[in-house]
Amino acid sequence: MGTVITMVGMVASGLCGFFFFFAALLRASRKGYQAGTISLVWFLGIGAGVVLVITSPGDVISGRALAALGPLVVLLLPALLLLMLPRRKPRRIFSVRRVRFPYAAVGQVVFVIGCLATAIISPLSWWTGGPWWLALVILAFGLLFAVLFKVVFTSVLGQPVRAVTSFADLLAAARPPVVFMRAFDLEGATFVGSDDVAKYRQYALAGSSVTQGAVIIPFDAYLKPTIERCIGPFLALGNPRDYFTPAGALRAYFKDETWMEEFRELAQHAACFLVGAGESSNLRWELQYLRQANLHDRLVIVAGHPTYARGSVWIGLAARMAGTPLATWPAFAATLKEAGYQVPADQPEFGTVIGFDADGRAHVLTSDADLPEEFVEPIGAWLASHQDPGRCVEVACAKCARMVFKRSDTQAATFLCPGCRAGSPHIRAAFEVLRWTVALLALPVAVGILIVPVYVGWPGWITYPWTAVVFIGWLAVAHVYSTVIQRLEDRLARR
Numbered sequence: 001m002g003t004v005i006t007m008v009g010m011v012a013s014g015l016c017g018f019f020f021f022f023a024a025l026l027r028a029s030r031k032g033y034q035a036g037t038i039s040l041v042w043f044l045g046i047g048a049g050v051v052l053v054i055t056s057p058g059d060v061i062s063g064r065a066l067a068a069l070g071p072l073v074v075l076l077l078p079a080l081l082l083l084m085l086p087r088r089k090p091r092r093i094f095s096v097r098r099v100r101f102p103y104a105a106v107g108q109v110v111f112v113i114g115c116l117a118t119a120i121i122s123p124l125s126w127w128t129g130g131p132w133w134l135a136l137v138i139l140a141f142g143l144l145f146a147v148l149f150k151v152v153f154t155s156v157l158g159q160p161v162r163a164v165t166s167f168a169d170l171l172a173a174a175r176p177p178v179v180f181m182r183a184f185d186l187e188g189a190t191f192v193g194s195d196d197v198a199k200y201r202q203y204a205l206a207g208s209s210v211t212q213g214a215v216i217i218p219f220d221a222y223l224k225p226t227i228e229r230c231i232g233p234f235l236a237l238g239n240p241r242d243y244f245t246p247a248g249a250l251r252a253y254f255k256d257e258t259w260m261e262e263f264r265e266l267a268q269h270a271a272c273f274l275v276g277a278g279e280s281s282n283l284r285w286e287l288q289y290l291r292q293a294n295l296h297d298r299l300v301i302v303a304g305h306p307t308y309a310r311g312s313v314w315i316g317l318a319a320r321m322a323g324t325p326l327a328t329w330p331a332f333a334a335t336l337k338e339a340g341y342q343v344p345a346d347q348p349e350f351g352t353v354i355g356f357d358a359d360g361r362a363h364v365l366t367s368d369a370d371l372p373e374e375f376v377e378p379i380g381a382w383l384a385s386h387q388d389p390g391r392c393v394e395v396a397c398a399k400c401a402r403m404v405f406k407r408s409d410t411q412a413a414t415f416l417c418p419g420c421r422a423g424s425p426h427i428r429a430a431f432e433v434l435r436w437t438v439a440l441l442a443l444p445v446a447v448g449i450l451i452v453p454v455y456v457g458w459p460g461w462i463t464y465p466w467t468a469v470v471f472i473g474w475l476a477v478a479h480v481y482s483t484v485i486q487r488l489e490d491r492l493a494r495r
Contacts, residue, residue: 010071010137011440015433017075023318024079030323032090034243035157036101038082043110045078046145052077054121070137092240094253099160099244107153111146118142161245164252167235167266175232176271180220180249181286183278184239186327188246191219191276194307195482203372205247219276219302220248226372230380232271237263264289272383273299277332287339296341296356297386300379303329303352306370347417349404351375355382364392364405431485438481446474 028038053070118139126135164170170177193216194200200215205224209216220234227234237259238251245251254262263286267273273290275283290296319326329347336343343362348354351369354362365378366389381389392405397417404417449470453462 009065009069011437013069013072014075014440015436017072017079019318021075021079021082022315023321024082026319027321027323028082028085031085032088033085034091034241036243037085039101039103039157041081041085042078045081046074049074049077054125090241092256093242094240094255096163096165096253098163098242099157103153104158107150107158110153111150114142114146114149118146157244161247163238163245164250167252167262170233170235170250171266171269173233176269177233177235177266178227178231178272178274179266179270180234180236181273181275181283182219182236183280183283183327184241185280186276186278187239187242188218189327190216190308191222192217192305192307196307200307208247218246218248220246222248222305223274223302223372223375224248226376227274230373230376231383235266237266260285260289264293267293267295270295270298272379274302274379275299276302276304277327277329279327279331279335284335284339287336287341291340291360296360297358298383299341299356300365300382301343301354301362302375303348303354304350306350306368308350344405346402346404349406349417352405353378355379355386357386363388365389367392367405367407431488435485442474442478446470 025038025042028041053073122135122139122142125138126132167177192200192203193214195214197210197215200217201210203222203225204210204215204217205221208218208221220236224234234249236249236251238245238253240253240256242251242253252262267290273286273295275287287299290299316326330345333343333345341356341360341362343354348364349367351374352367353365353369353375355365356362363382365382366374369375369378378389378391392407394403395406395415396403398414399416402417404415406415450467452458453466458466
C-alpha cells in the first residue's frame with residue numbers, strides 16, 4: 001500500500017511541477033528570452049533539482065516522501081529560475097540564418113553524461129542502504145531524461161526549418177499565393193489535437209508533435225500540403241522574435257520599417273488570406289487594410305478544428321498566469337466588426353470556414369470540416385465563383401437555444417453549440433488530471449503485474465502465457481477506459 005501511495009504522490013507532484021514549469025516557460029518567453037537562454041536555465045535548474053533530491057538527508061525526510069516529492073522539486077527549481085529572469089528587450093532577427101547554438105552537439109554530450117550519471121547514481125543509492133525501488137526510479141527517470149534530451153536537441157532543435165530572403169520568386173510564379181495571417185503571440189498554437197494518431201499522423205509536418213498516444217499539429221502545418229496542391233504557394237510574414245522558423249507556411253522576415261509595404265505587395269498578388277481567431281495590433285491593421293483596399297472578398301476565416309474543440313483547461317490557466325493572451329471568438333469578432341466586416345458574434349461550430357462577399361458580409365462555406373481537403377476544397381470553390389454553396393443551415397442549440405451554422409448532412413437529433421458541448425471547465429480540468437494520472441501509472445502498474453509470477457513462485461513455464469494475458473488485458477482495459485471516459489465527459493457536458 002505504501003508503494004502505491006508513493007507512486008500516486010510522484011504522479012501528482014510531477015503534474016503540479018510540470019504545470020508551474022509550463023507557466024514559467026511561457027512567462028520567460030514573453031519577457032523576451034529565446035530558446036537558447038531558456039534551455040540553459042532549464043538544464044541548470046533540472047541539474048540543481050536532481051542534486052537537491054539526491055543529497056537530501058535521510059534523517060530529515062523519508063525515502064518514500066523524497067520519491068513522492070522528487071518530481072515536484074526537480075521541475076519547480078527551473079520554474080523558479082525562469083520566473084526570476086529580469087525582463088529584457090526581445091531580440092528581433094531579420095536574417096535567414098537564425099539558429100546559431102550547436103544544439104545537436106550539446107544534445108549528444110548531455111545524453112552521454114546523463115547515462116553515465118544514472119549508471120553511477122542508481123546502484124550507489126542501493127549500495128548505500130537505500131530501498132531498491134528508489135534505485136529503479138533513478139535508473140528509469142535518468143535514462144528517460146537523457147533520451148528525451150537527446151531527441152529534442154538532435155532531432156528537433158538540431159534540424160531547424162529555414163526561412164527565405166523574399167517572396168519575389170514565388171510571386172512571379174504562375175499561381176497566386178495563399179497568405180497566412182495570425183497574431184504572432186499565437187504562433188504554433190494547436191489546431192489539431194487528437195489521440196487518433198493513425199488518422200492524423202500523415203498530416204504532421206516538422207514542428208508537429210506525434211507520440212504513441214497523441215498528435216498535435218499547428219494550423220499552417222496541417223493545411224499546407226493541400227493548399228499548395230489545390231490553390232497555390234502558402235506564405236506568411238515571419239515573427240522577428242522567432243528563434244526557430246516554424247514549419248508550415250513559408251516565411252520571410254522583414255524589418256519593422258518595411259513589413260507593411262511588404263504585406264501590401266504580397267496582398268496584391270494573393271489569391272486568398274487565411275486567418276484564425278486572434279488579437280494583435282498588426283493583425284488588426286492587416287484586416288483593416290484588406291477592407292480598405294477592397295481585397296476583403298479574398299479573406300477566409302477558419303474557426304478551429306473539431307478535435308481541439310475542448311482544448312486544455314490547465315494549459316489555458318497556465319497561459320493566463322503567464323500573461324499570454326488567449327484567442328476568443330467574441331474578441332476576434334469585435335475586431336472584425338471594427339474593421340467593417342459583418343460576422344456572427346457567437347462562436348461558430350468547430351470546423352467552420354467563413355468567406356466574405358463584396359459588401360463584407362460573412363458566408364459560411366462549410367462546417368464540421370475535419371481533414372485538410374474538407375477545409376481547402378470549399379475555399380477553392382468560393383474563390384472561383386464567390387457563390388454561397390448553401391450547404392450549411394442555422395440550427396438551435398438544444399441546451400441554450402443559441403443559433404449556429406451547421407452542415408445539413410451532419411445534423412443530429414439534438415445539437416449542442418460549441419460552448420455547451422465543451423462542458424464545465426471544472427469537470428474538464430478534473431478529467432484531464434485523471435487522464436494524465438492513468439497514463440503515467442499505466443506502465444508501472446503493468447510492469448508490477450507482469451512480475452507477479454516471480455513473487456508468487458509460479459512455475460517458469462507460466463511466464464509467457466501470463467505475459468500474453470497481461471498484454472491483451474491491458475489493451476482491453478485501455479479501450480474500455482477510453483470509451484467510458486469519453487462517454488462520461490459527453491454526458492456531463494449535456495447536463
